[in-house]
Amino acid sequence: xxxxxxxxxxxxxxxxxxxxxxxxxxxxxxxxxxxxxxxxxxxxxxxxxxxxxxxxxxxxxxxxxxxxxxxxxxxxxxxxxxxxxxxxxxxxxxxxxxxxxxxxxxxxxxxxxxxxxxxxxxxxxxxxxxxxxxxxxxxxxxxxxxxxxxxxxxxxxxxxxxxxxxxxxxxxxxxxxxxxxxxxxxxxxxxxxxxxxxxxxxxxxxxxxxxxxxxxxxxxxxxxxxxxxxxxxxxxxxxxxxxxxxxxxxxxxxxxxxxxxxxxxxxxxxxxxxxxxxxxxxxxxxxxxxxxxxxxxxxxxxxxxxxxxxxxxxxxxxxxxxxxx
Ligand code: VTB
Numbered sequence: 001x002x003x004x005x006x007x008x009x010x011x012x013x014x015x016x017x018x019x020x021x022x023x024x025x026x027x028x029x030x031x032x033x034x035x036x037x038x039x040x041x042x043x044x045x046x047x048x049x050x051x052x053x054x055x056x057x058x059x060x061x062x063x064x065x066x067x068x069x070x071x072x073x074x075x076x077x078x079x080x081x082x083x084x085x086x087x088x089x090x091x092x093x094x095x096x097x098x099x100x101x102x103x104x105x106x107x108x109x110x111x112x113x114x115x116x117x118x119x120x121x122x123x124x125x126x127x128x129x130x131x132x133x134x135x136x137x138x139x140x141x142x143x144x145x146x147x148x149x150x151x152x153x154x155x156x157x158x159x160x161x162x163x164x165x166x167x168x169x170x171x172x173x174x175x176x177x178x179x180x181x182x183x184x185x186x187x188x189x190x191x192x193x194x195x196x197x198x199x200x201x202x203x204x205x206x207x208x209x210x211x212x213x214x215x216x217x218x219x220x221x222x223x224x225x226x227x228x229x230x231x232x233x234x235x236x237x238x239x240x241x242x243x244x245x246x247x248x249x250x251x252x253x254x255x256x257x258x259x260x261x262x263x264x265x266x267x268x269x270x271x272x273x274x275x276x277x278x279x280x281x282x283x284x285x286x287x288x289x290x291x292x293x294x295x296x297x298x299x300x301x302x303x304x305x306x307x308x309x310x311x312x313x314x315x316x317x318x319x320x321x322x323x324x325x
Pocket of ligand 1: 095096097170172193194195196197217218219220222
């Protein structure tokens with residue numbers, strides 16, 4: 001175990017940048033092409049190739065889908081050289097496929113890595129989510145409180161009024177009520193088309209992103225990835241799987257979820273030492289997108305580790321462009 005920890009900390013944190021860089025570059029070549037599937041596929045291929053070069057004995061626990069529906073990076077796929085620590089991997093080679101297909105802001109290549117057994121094995125269902133950035137007393141926000149109660153608590157703690165806050169919400173018909181409540185409370189809203197991993201992470205640096213709080217229902221896999229990121233950079237997040245049919249309850253149960261109504265804290269969704277990396281595919285509030293220069297490619301990546309809270313931004317200039325497919 002001690003060896004595991006040691007290995008997780010240093011080498012892998014930086015190594016992860018190569019994995020997300022490769023996926024981001026591959027997807028970036030298809031920006032704006034209107035083909036979500038193709039962009040996703042090239043990102044998956046590139047990420048898988050790089051992952052298999054890492055000195056880890058890895059298992060994909062949040063991936064592209066169940067084995068029968070996803071030929072690559074499916075849940076349960078073993079990746080890495082096997083010559084290293086046993087780790088769980090959550091990944092999304094292209095988070096925000098539609099954003100990439102339209103070349104709009106904030107699509108990312110994302111990965112999180114943790115010691116085996118540390119990530120929530122979430123089925124591909126929805127998850128109700130709420131998140132804020134760091135520096136607030138634990139328990140300030142709560143999924144079971146109304147948007148106006150959460151906004152009032154956050155405004156008080158921030159020393160401002162609700163009208164000075166901005167909430168990020170996925171632009172979906174299912175959010176009509178939440179959006180109405182947030183607006184009624186006088187809070188500004190940043191509606192996003194996709195990409196709620198980025199949406200949650202935006203709450204960490206409100207002075208840069210303009211986002212103070214994230215509300216709403218998005219993908220559960222994206223919820224675990226966002227929780228992994230917040231574990232590293234700080235903040236608070238809660239999530240609850242939306243298991244609204246017996247079939248979904250059963251799927252979740254098979255993955256180890258005993259209580260279908262459980263409210264997860266981010267520390268339960270991503271436990272122990274967690275590493276997280278994301279590279280920008282399209283330009284975003286947090287990361288620049290890939291830029292293709294003359295004989296070189298520029299990437300922008302953030303890598304983080306929960307044990308130390310170190311956050312590194314890596315702006316890379318790749319002159320050997322042949323290494324990217
Ligand atoms: C969100 C968003 C993702 O899925 O999690 C969303 O962050 C939820 O699903 O980028 P719906 O699109 O059904 O609302 C994505 O859009 C990825 O599919």
